[in-house]
Amino acid sequence: xxxxxxxxxxxxxxxxxxxxxxxxxxxxxxxxxxxxxxxxxxxxxxxxxxxxxxxxxxxxxxxxxxxxxxxxxxxxxxxxxxxxxxxxxxxxxxxxxxxxxxxxxxxxxxxxxxxxxxxxxxxxxxxxxxxxxxxxxxxxxxxxxxxxxxxxxxxxxxxxxxxxxxxxxxxxxxxxxxxxxxxxxxxxxxxxxxxxxxxxxxxxxxxxxxxxxxxxxxxxxxxxxxxxxxxxxxxxxxxxxxxxxxxxxxxxxxxxxxxxxxxxxxxxxxxxxxxxxxxxxxxxxxxxxxxxxxxxxxxxxxxxxxxxxxxxxxxxxxxxxxxxxxxxxxxxxxxxxxxxxxxxxxxxxxxxxxxxxxxxxxxxxxxxxxxxxxxxxxxxxxxxxxxxxxxxxxxxxxxxxxxxxxxxxxxxxxxxxxxxxxxxxxxxxxxxxxxxxxxxxxxxxxxxxxxxxxxxxxxxxxxxxxxxxxxxxxxxxxxxxxxxxxxxxxxxxxxxxxxxxxxxxxxxxxxxxxxxxxxxxxxxxxxxxxxxxxxxxxxxxxxxxxxxxxxxxxxxxxxxxxxxxxxxxxxxxxxxxxxxxxxxxxxxxxxx
Numbered sequence: 335x336x337x338x339x340x341x342x343x344x345x346x347x348x349x350x351x352x353x354x355x356x357x358x359x360x361x362x363x364x365x366x367x368x369x370x371x372x373x374x375x376x377x378x379x380x381x382x383x384x385x386x387x388x389x390x391x392x393x394x395x396x397x398x399x400x401x402x403x404x405x406x407x408x409x410x411x412x413x414x415x416x417x418x419x420x421x422x423x424x425x426x427x428x429x430x431x432x433x434x435x436x437x438x439x440x441x442x443x444x445x446x447x448x449x450x451x452x453x454x455x456x457x458x459x460x461x462x463x464x465x466x467x468x469x470x471x472x473x474x475x476x477x478x479x480x481x482x483x484x485x486x487x488x489x490x491x492x493x494x495x496x497x498x499x500x501x502x503x504x505x506x507x508x509x510x511x512x513x514x515x516x517x518x519x520x521x522x523x524x525x526x527x528x529x530x531x532x533x534x535x536x537x538x539x540x541x542x543x544x545x546x547x548x549x550x551x552x553x554x555x556x557x558x559x560x561x562x563x564x565x566x567x568x569x570x571x572x573x574x575x576x577x578x579x580x581x582x583x584x585x586x587x588x589x590x591x592x593x594x595x596x597x598x599x600x601x602x603x604x605x606x607x608x609x610x611x612x613x614x615x616x617x618x619x620x621x622x623x624x625x626x627x628x629x630x631x632x633x634x635x636x637x638x639x640x641x642x643x644x645x646x647x648x649x650x651x652x653x654x655x656x657x658x659x660x661x662x663x664x665x666x667x668x669x670x671x672x673x674x675x676x677x678x679x680x681x682x683x684x685x686x687x688x689x690x691x692x693x694x695x696x697x698x699x700x701x702x703x704x705x706x707x708x709x710x711x712x713x714x715x716x717x718x719x720x721x722x723x724x725x726x727x728x729x730x731x732x733x734x735x736x737x738x739x740x741x742x743x744x745x746x747x748x749x750x751x752x753x754x755x756x757x758x759x760x761x762x763x764x765x766x767x768x769x770x771x772x773x774x775x776x777x778x779x780x781x782x783x784x785x786x787x788x789x790x791x792x793x794x795x796x797x798x799x800x801x802x803x804x805x806x807x808x809x810x811x812x813x814x815x816x817x818x819x820x821x822x823x824x825x826x827x828x829x830x831x832x833x834x835x836x837x838x839x840x841x842x843x844x845x846x847x848x849x850x851x852x853x854x855x856x857x858x859x860x861x862x863x864x865x866x867x868x869x870x871x872x873x874x875x876x877x878x879x880x881x882x883x884x885x886x887x888x889x890x891x892x893x894x895x896x897x898x899x900x901x902x903x904x905x906x907x908x909x910x911x912x913x914x915x916x917x918x919x920x921x922x923x924x925x926x
Contacts, residue, residue, distance in 0.1 A: 344665075346439055346518040347463070348696035349736055350532050351622045354425025355522040358414070364388035364401065367409040367483075377411050378448035378481040384413060390519060391439070393512040396659045404510045406502065408487045412515060416449075416478040425523035426469075430618060433524045433550070434472070436480070437465040439517025439691065443486040443493050450479050458722070460486065460494065461689035461710055462729035463517075484514035492719040494726050496687035496710030497652065509652075509899045512660040517691055525618035527553050532614060534625035534736045535778060538640060541588045541597065543571065543625060547614065552580045560615045561586060563625075565600060570610065577616065588627075601640055602626030602738045604681045607702030609738075626699060626738025630779050632793055635816065637780075637841050637888050639704075639741070646704065646889025647923055648682040649675060649905070650846060652898045653690050656908045662691060670910075672697040675895065677916055678905065679923030684845060684891045687711060687747065689730050698739035706742045707734055708785070711750035715761055719751060724768060728775065735776045743772050746784040748798065755788045755832055762832050765790040785845055787828040795836050798846035799825040800893075802862035802873065804880035807847075811884035816842045841888035848877055849893040852913050853902035860903035861893070871914055875922050882925050892923075 345351045363384035367377070375382065392399035394410060426434050436447070442460030446453065450473055454466035472478060487493070488500050488511060499508035531548035545561055557578070563571035563586060571586040588600070602608050612623040628640055636643040651671070655663050662668050668691060675683050682704035685694075689710065698705050709727050712719040727745055734740055745768040746752060752761040769783035769791045780793035789795065797819060801807055810825065820836045823829060851860025852870040864870035881890050897904040905919055906912050912919060920926075 356424040358519040362414040412482040424521035431523035448481040459726040486513040491713035516661040528619040536627040538629040602628040604702035648891035650894040668694040679920035708744040748786040796845040800861035804876040807880040843889040845891040849903040858902035
């Protein structure tokens with residue numbers, strides 16, 4: 335039996351795994367198409383003379399790709415052969431598993447895919463997964479030719495792009511671009527009718543789990559689905575039910591939860607990140623998954639996990655590596671990052687302007703790291719940008735809403751893409767509407783409509799404040815801080831609220847602070863600066879002690895985990911070396 339939560343190296347979709355699949359990472363043919371002639375010349379055929387190779391899934395701007403070109407290249411092409419061995423390893427069987435699916439974790443920003451010169455389809459959105467069926471386009475007794483065209487226009491600021499720079503060279507808080515394939519590509523074979531999507535929603539304290547199942551096509555009459563939930567080697571829930579439509583739901587009751595101590599052992603939390611393995615069988619299809627039982631809410635000025643107050647000790651994570659950019663340098667690096675954040679004393683990470691690799695979310699689920707799910711921003715307000723942002727954000731919610739580690743949704747940050755929200759009612763309506771749309775899709779987590787300032791219907795009052803003076807911080811976040819900030823001008827000189835007033839019971843969190851630069855002999859920058867390890871430690875300790883003395887604060891988020899390109903305000907260098915002993919940083923974060 336497959337067990338998704340017991341893997342040493344998770345599959346690309348850790349919450350929907352099949353026994354057979356083939357990783358297509360590695361060497362592909364590659365070319366830039368600066369003149370945009372590839373379509374006219376039909377590079378998707380077999381006649382193009384490829385100029386170089388690239389290591390997928392590393393973006394061509396990165397060193398690990400083998401290309402390492404950070405210039406403007408709006409269109410890129412990839413090609414590789416699919417061998418018979420690739421297809422067999424994916425589990426393809428004309429009787430048992432006659433459907434062969436090509437899946438992409440993410441391709442930035444817009445792409446078209448061909449097999450043997452036949453167009454499979456298009457996808458728009460640089461941070462979300464998609465796939466195409468291949469079985470109807472396979473050629474007999476020869477290798478199959480797979481081609482991908484990706485278009486990522488640097489000048490198009492209506493694309494949700496996050497921290498990717500639109501200028502030639504990285505500047506201020508924006509970094510080198512990530513173009514094309516940057517997450518795994520794989521093949522998997524399925525039964526003719528197969529589970530295509532799977533979501534879990536836990537009800538606490540009711541001890542029930544709601545399963546939502548989407549199929550690739552309507553099932554045959556008489557089809558049924560079986561779901562089994564296991565904790566270690568014990569079955570804790572099971573159900574069998576008929577499935578007559580392409581989407582189905584079922585509620586599984588977890589028996590034997592009258593014993594309160596047994597119930598506590600099943601609940602997911604940072605101190606006890608219990609994961610329940612799930613197996614879903616439908617006809618000839620079987621998938622492995624997992625879930626966590628937990629609840630998230632806000633009340634009485636506090637963030638509540640499983641109905642109990644939890645102070646969030648967060649760190650801002652850019653998810654950027656110098657050698658591989660937004661792509662992780664290896665699958666192992668994703669687990670190492672989660673473990674490192676926890677070792678530093680944090681219980682949460684705000685993944686900033688990036689939709690992180692699902693394998694990172696898996697390790698956060700597994701090790702008990704809380705995450706804030708944030709949308710990459712576009713940089714203009716227009717109907718096109720609104721449409722693109724909304725469509726991609728819905729795909730993010732579709733992909734990630736079953737991860738217990740994600741405890742907050744953040745559709746906008748610092749008014750990026752809604753720069754005039756305080757004066758333009760359309761921009762305020764968009765921020766408020768996207769927050770409400772998020773709640774409509776997933777009502778189980780708090781939503782922050784616009785992190786940092788100019789909130790339009792947020793569940794948490796979040797503030798960005800890089801004041802380096804601990805006395806000022808202690809005064810600003812003392813008693814009465816919530817009411818002063820919620821109705822006034824914030825430390826960055828922006829209104830804190832536009833539109834509806836905050837509920838008095840909403841928590842107050844400082845979700846960006848610190849940003850202390852310590853990087854001797856560096857021309858990079860930070861929000862304040864230390865010139866020695868001892869000064870860095872003293873400044874870091876002083877701001878933490880000032881904020882820890884604040885009765886109203888329900889959590890903080892330090893900027894940032896690592897130095898990132900020209901920003902040297904990390905606790906670690908870009909290669910993940912700590913600037914102070916890890917035990918010292920941990921003692922500062924924990925106040926021990």
